[in-house]
Amino acid sequence: MLNQVTSEGMFIDVKYPPSFPIVSHSFSGEVVEGDSVTLACSADANPAATYTWYKEHEANPLSKGPKLVFRSVQSSDSGKYFCAAENVLKRMTSGSILINVEYAPKLPRISVSASEIMEGISLTLSCSSDSNPAANYTWFKENEKTPQSSGQNLTITNIGRQHSGLYFCEAHNSRGSHKSAIHLTVAARNRNMTFKMMNITKLAAAALLLLSLLFVVSLWTRKKKPTDVKTESKEHVENIELDLCPEYENISTLRSFIASHEEREKQTNPT
Known part of the structure; x- marks a missing residue:
């Protein structure tokens, strides 16, 4: 009977570039300002891939590593993100994932259509606020229970002295509300100017x-x-x-x- 001799084993290490990277995320529904959010990137590669994270329309990388972590996500973090997996053979880029951060309205900004508020003119107050989802607006006057208007603009035609007072603009959405105020002082029409005319x-x-x-x-x-x-x-x-x-x-x-x-x-x- 012949003796069978077995040689020592030989390891074959097949090198290959990263496969198409897959991005996963930690959230299952809406992302609200202040939440913790984690994105993870993975790709099969030999040698093992290194990972780099980017935000769309920004040239500089955000971080390196398989995970991108937001411990307290902010409104400014809204946007699309993607990762790149790379080894000595090739570099592959993932598809993008959207982080849509919802937040309550920021402090509203109020603008006035006239530089001088005199009797008889038509005046419009405008209110705007950064928010997600978009805010709705309500106007109030101090010591009056009924709202003056619903909408971004409050228009007062043929304004009189009785319209002087403190006005509030409230911006609100499903995440909260914020309020700003402006005081109007209506001046009597300039009689000297009328006489000059x-x-x-x-x-x-x-x-x-x-x-x-x-x-x-x-x-x-x-x-x-x-x-x-x-x-x-x-x-x-x-x-x-x-x-x-x-x-x-x-x-x-x-x-x-x-x-x-x-x-x-x-x-x-x-x-």
């Missing part, structure tokens, strides 16, 4: 009347001149127009000017 209108009307009378005087002067001195008359009228000062403020000054002009005509062209 009336004066400007009167001055404009007086200026228009002055120009009309000057035009009539100019036509009358041209008509009075003989035909053979048309050129001299034209030059004389231009001189009159150059001498006119735009600061005539009333009709008596205009009458004095016309009388003076007629006297000069008589002296220049005696009949």
Whole structure:
């Protein structure tokens, strides 16, 4: 009988690149601000793969290792994440996973449509807040039980002194609420400004009347001149127009000017 001799075993170590990485997560439903969240990355590879974590649209890696841990996830952590598995043979990238962090509204910001709040104007207050899911808004006025408005904007038409007071904007969603306030002081309409506008209108009307009378005087002067001195008359009228000062403020000054002009005509062209 022949003797059988067995050789020593030989190990064959087959090298291969990482398989397509698989990402798993610790949450089973909604992610709320403050929760602990863990992402895990795995890929079959020989030699064993090393792992790097990234957030979409960010060039720099977040961390290295098979796990990415958020001990207290924040609203700023919302986004898509993926991992890369790599060994000496190849680098493979996983698909992305979305972390959608829900949170209560942040402190609302209130803006006002007018820089000066005076009686009679239309005023709009606007409220906005960062939140997930999107916030709903309600407006209240101090010491009044009924809401002033539901929605981002509160519009008050023909505002009066009775609308002065403290207004609150409350932003709320399924995760909570936050409130901001603004105090409105409605000022009486500026009577001096109204009076000035009336004066400007009167001055404009007086200026228009002055120009009309000057035009009539100019036509009358041209008509009075003989035909053979048309050129001299034209030059004389231009001189009159150059001498006119735009600061005539009333009709008596205009009458004095016309009388003076007629006297000069008589002296220049005696009949």
